[in-house]
Amino acid sequence: MRFSIVKAVIYCILFALSVVWLFPLASMFMVIVKSNEEFSSLPYWGFPRLKSFVPNLSHNIGIAWKKTHIGVFFINSVIFATLAGVGSAFLASLAGYALTQLKVKTPQAWFIGIFIGNVFPFQMFLIPLYLFLNYIKLYDTRIGLSLVYVGICVPFALFVYRNYAYTLPGELFDAAKVDGASKWGSYIRLFIPMSKPAFLVIFCFQFIWTWNDLIFGLVLSERYRPVMTSLSKLQGQRGGVPPPILITGAIIASIPTVIILLTMQKYFVRGFTLTIEK
């Protein structure tokens, strides 16, 4: 009897907290199905006519995508985040391969030399990167920001590859060498296919980080902004963008990370737990 009362209390607590967690999402819905006029005339929790839900929503999407240029910034972010995910994984896979399977002198020292970049907060890089990109005329360019994002993502990517590469059977690489495979050949035919899980962890982690980044975009771009930075600018202009448009834009900007986290959550969580695996 006591047991079931405890259970009931636990359920009640969890349901109450669930309501708190879902309430903001429900209130989003109330905004994006209204037109600007309905948003200002109707009470917050007042529904517009059911028929106008879909037309309002699609109208809001259209305005957010084109008029506020969320579309352009969205594409910028697709470029930045994809390059950061794939590019850092590629660079780190080369280095991780060399550190674990090839005979490089003092691999531990090289590892720490690269990984230490991950130890500093991003704030340590901002001012010099701003000055440097201005100096080499890459400030406010897609190339400049892409290079920065890739560079920032490399240390953690190397950490993942190195940890993963230790689990690969070294005999396989030795055997390939005996069979006359070149270093590049082993990398392409053995290392890359076998380290696919490491790639997925890195891609998932770094794509999401880059996609969600606000500060680098704020400091290093004006016109070629990533999507989060552009949203923060729209939010900053008080009264400039009506809530239905802004919220719709924010939801559009969340679609990629929502999809990745719903389909690849396992790899994302691995990115965290990897650091405490021994």
Next chain:
Amino acid sequence: MAARRPNRENAFLYIVPALIFVLIAELTPVVYTIYLGFMEWDVINPPKWAGLKNYLRVFSTPDLLNALKNTAVWVGGTIVFSVGLALVIAVLINQVRLKSVFKAIFFIPATLSPTVASIFWSRVLVSQKGALVSIFELFGGSLQPLITNAKFNTFIMIGIWTWQYLGINLILFLVGLETIPQEPIEAARIDGANSWRLFYHIILPLLQPIMLLVVANAVINSIRMFDIPWVMIQGGPGRSSETLAVSLYRESFLLFQMGLGSAIAVVISAFSFLASYRYLVSIGGGRKR
């Protein structure tokens, strides 16, 4: 012997690209930021040596002392709410069915970015004509826009961060709870330990590695907190809700005090190091082969 040398050079070439990127994007900037921290520089005139003046300013200017205080509040608040509440929820979820449903509900906001979460909350929930205000009015009450109140808006933002980030901590705790060995728990239960003693003396110590990860992560994230105070209210009203990271941005890129900004960056790094020292040692050493 002659045949081995090109091999070794060859191997080193694989590290070079990663090294170049890290040198340019991170290592050189770190050195340069430390250097700038000792300079006074407004970008237009040449930098002047300032010694420790910038650091003295960080610890004496009222606005920056306030940012230090806010950052400390963020760290404390995050540990209590984002970590503590996540642990409680994880333990509760572990007791019930519908585990995956609850897990999903708490994880949904974590799929959004802090920027998006801030926009949702500032525009929809705590603004003049927002969802929360409307509900209060429905019951005849009234609710001032909480976010413009300098006394407690940092706490509101910690609440928003908890809403957004708790799901990630929760999932990590659930992974931890799933992977701890069951034998000690069973043994303690047979010995008649009550739930609280079981949790405190058996489960919590077994969770230690995950705990270390989650706490270090939470502390590092809040020491560097920028997105939420900036997007919600730009560190305002005035400069009342600025964190160190927001102050850094304002001093460097709006007021062009590059020296002071760099000094703040060094202070943020120092705090990060102190807070995550144990964690860094545990991962920096990596795995011994």
